Amino acid sequence: MRSFRFMMFGFLQLSLLLSLAACSWKKQEEDLRIGDRVLVQVPFALNGQYSLKIVELFTLTNLTELKGLAAQFLMDPDSVSGALRGRSPRIRYIRNEEGVIIPKDDLSLQLLTMYAHLEKLRNLDTAAGAEGVATWPTTVAVNAKYRDANGNSENNAIFSGKYDALLMVPYTQQALPVMANGGVVGHEHFHALFYKLVIQPLKDLYPEVVASVPHRESRLEEKFGLESASDSGPERNPGHTVNEKDLRKQYHAIVLGGINEGLADVWGWIFTGDVDLVGRSLPSEKYNRKLDLYGENLKLSSTMDIRLAPQYNKYQLGTQVARSLQHFAYVAMEQRKLSLPETRLLMAKWLIATLPTLREKFAALKDDEYLAPSEILNLFSAQVQGESYAECSDLASRIPEDDQKKLATERCESFNVQDVQDKS
Amino acid sequence: MICGCRKNFIFVLLVSSLSVSLAWAQPKTNKSESVSALKASEPIHFLLAYGSELRSEKDVNDDWNSHYLTHYSLGVGWQRWLFMVESARFTEASGNNTLNVERLLEDNMLWAQWRPIQWHQLTPYVGGGAGAYRETITTHLSGISSVDDSPWRPLTGVNFGLAFEPKILWLAMEARLLFGDQLDQQPTLGAVFRAGIWF
Numbered sequence: 001m002r003s004f005r006f007m008m009f010g011f012l013q014l015s016l017l018l019s020l021a022a023c024s025w026k027k028q029e030e031d032l033r034i035g036d037r038v039l040v041q042v043p044f045a046l047n048g049q050y051s052l053k054i055v056e057l058f059t060l061t062n063l064t065e066l067k068g069l070a071a072q073f074l075m076d077p078d079s080v081s082g083a084l085r086g087r088s089p090r091i092r093y094i095r096n097e098e099g100v101i102i103p104k105d106d107l108s109l110q111l112l113t114m115y116a117h118l119e120k121l122r123n124l125d126t127a128a129g130a131e132g133v134a135t136w137p138t139t140v141a142v143n144a145k146y147r148d149a150n151g152n153s154e155n156n157a158i159f160s161g162k163y164d165a166l167l168m169v170p171y172t173q174q175a176l177p178v179m180a181n182g183g184v185v186g187h188e189h190f191h192a193l194f195y196k197l198v199i200q201p202l203k204d205l206y207p208e209v210v211a212s213v214p215h216r217e218s219r220l221e222e223k224f225g226l227e228s229a230s231d232s233g234p235e236r237n238p239g240h241t242v243n244e245k246d247l248r249k250q251y252h253a254i255v256l257g258g259i260n261e262g263l264a265d266v267w268g269w270i271f272t273g274d275v276d277l278v279g280r281s282l283p284s285e286k287y288n289r290k291l292d293l294y295g296e297n298l299k300l301s302s303t304m305d306i307r308l309a310p311q312y313n314k315y316q317l318g319t320q321v322a323r324s325l326q327h328f329a330y331v332a333m334e335q336r337k338l339s340l341p342e343t344r345l346l347m348a349k350w351l352i353a354t355l356p357t358l359r360e361k362f363a364a365l366k367d368d369e370y371l372a373p374s375e376i377l378n379l380f381s382a383q384v385q386g387e388s389y390a391e392c393s394d395l396a397s398r399i400p401e402d403d404q405k406k407l408a409t410e411r412c413e414s415f416n417v418q419d420v421q422d423k424s
Numbered sequence: 425m426i427c428g429c430r431k432n433f434i435f436v437l438l439v440s441s442l443s444v445s446l447a448w449a450q451p452k453t454n455k456s457e458s459v460s461a462l463k464a465s466e467p468i469h470f471l472l473a474y475g476s477e478l479r480s481e482k483d484v485n486d487d488w489n490s491h492y493l494t495h496y497s498l499g500v501g502w503q504r505w506l507f508m509v510e511s512a513r514f515t516e517a518s519g520n521n522t523l524n525v526e527r528l529l530e531d532n533m534l535w536a537q538w539r540p541i542q543w544h545q546l547t548p549y550v551g552g553g554a555g556a557y558r559e560t561i562t563t564h565l566s567g568i569s570s571v572d573d574s575p576w577r578p579l580t581g582v583n584f585g586l587a588f589e590p591k592i593l594w595l596a597m598e599a600r601l602l603f604g605d606q607l608d609q610q611p612t613l614g615a616v617f618r619a620g621i622w623f
Contacts, residue, residue: 041570090482090484094561094572102561103563107485111484173520174520
């Protein structure tokens with residue numbers, strides 16, 4: 001009898017001691033070193049098709065709080081003294097039998113997916129020659145309370161130059177959440193590159209342009225969190241008389257904003273291969289933003305198209321730019337006999353090389369000059385190494401007649417002569 | 425960081441000390457009628473019980489989140505002891521039509537409860553348990569699913585509660601702390617309500 005009692009109390013004591021010991025258990029992923037390999041299963045796009053993939057990460061230092069060289073996440077952040085403040089997430093996950101990290105809930109999955117995308121975007125920056133341009137780790141504000149004229153913004157992502165951060169507002173639709181959409185994450189990351197290479201250096205010259213780029217909504221970003229400082233983005237107001245100088249500023253805000261949006265779409269496609277990167281999360285934008293909906297007659301809006309249209313939408317120009325360059329990529333792929341991933345990497349290099357030239361072109365404009373939207377294609381063309389006649393003429397064909405299409409075409413003719421000489 | 429549960433350490437130590445001191449106390453022979461020690465000559469009892477547990481975890485935002493688990497228990501009682509094999513599970517789902525995650529948690533534990541006294545058919549108890557748990561995650565992306573299991577991982581716990589045992593009916597409510605390797609919340613808190621038959 002007494003031995004039975006010993007045994008029973010032994011079990012009780014053992015469980016208590018095990019519980020005490022268990023209090024010191026901790027997840028091994030909380031203390032990682034840069035270079036440690038972590039395998040995660042997340043939605044990832046390969047050549048435009050999303051599926052659940054096992055992705056290798058090497059830059060995490062704390063998996064539970066999702067900290068590392070690629071990103072730092074701030075949950076429900078506030079703006080305090082001009083800086084974002086928020087707590088780190090607590091990622092919930094299991095390790096499966098193979099040691100792969102599997103998130104337990106959709107928000108953990110989305111955050112981990114976004115981290116994976118940002119780590120790969122960091123690699124793409126390096127490969128494209130943009131190492132050190134963007135700030136790493138990227139600050140990502142999750143569930144950002146972002147108010148626009150219609151109330152709290154939803155289903156969007158915004159790059160904020162002021163905070164140097166990606167603001168992810170709540171996603172309420174039934175498609176692929178924005179944080180899990182590598183194309184959109186790539187698009188927003190490109191805005192950071194554009195900001196650092198084009199906008200920020202132009203800040204003193206064109207403060208209004210800065211206020212309106214990269215997104216229309218960014219004029220409202222001062223309202224993000226607590227305080228509103230300035231809201232100086234140019235508005236098109238047909239009933240309001242404005243002088244030529246104001247019109248010119250408005251025009252350039254739209255052109256630069258449109259170019260930024262267009263190149264960002266191309267960057268999202270370069271990163272994922274997904275031609276429907278916006279529509280994948282926002283189905284209502286599927287037709288407006290899909291990159292491969294081009295025809296032979298696709299042309300960019302001309303300078304006059306934009307000057308004369310009071311309600312011209314920069315996204316319209318952006319999609320024209322994106323479709324033109326995406327089409328060009330297929331021409332280049334065929335001309336150079338490359339694979340599509342190889343071509344996309346070349347495109348990334350040429351795009352990055354184009355940005356400083358765009359900035360210089362913009363800064364050199366005289367007081368009465370207007371930058372033609374198609375100038376971005378000329379500047380890009382100038383960065384295409386070993387450009388062939390077919391490549392050059394594909395870009396030239398997108399330039400409207402009244403925006404010096406003739407000049408561009410003549411430039412391509414010189415390539416044609418060169419091509420013929422090379423072949424002979 | 426260990427787990428920031430200093431208060432829980434103290435609690436566990438208190439429970440542990442209490443159980444030790446009660447365990448080695450000799451049964452008294454002259455208890456009053458209303459508060460009586462369970463008699464050594466009592467026969468073996470069997471228990472079949474169904475229960476529900478409210479278990480609290482912290483979510484990704486570091487906010488408390490509650491889950492309801494279903495419990496099935498089989499027990500054997502003898503003298504001051506009740507041994508119970510318990511199986512519990514719950515599911516949760518999150519996400520939208522395109523990307524969503526389902527989680528199934530299962531745990532199986534053996535509990536030993538020490539029941540020092542009985543008062544008007546009310547029996548307080550303290551106990552400890554050991555077992556294992558496993559989680560199964562099903563991730564859906566655009567209609568394609570991936571199912572992943574964690575290995576069975578050790579789980580231990582301490583509990584205290586009060587049982588009401590009129591005739592064959594058995595009702596109990598208890599609080600518990602669970603400790604497990606790779607648990608998100610260390611310890612995980614639970615409140616259990618159980619009903620069963622006791623014969």
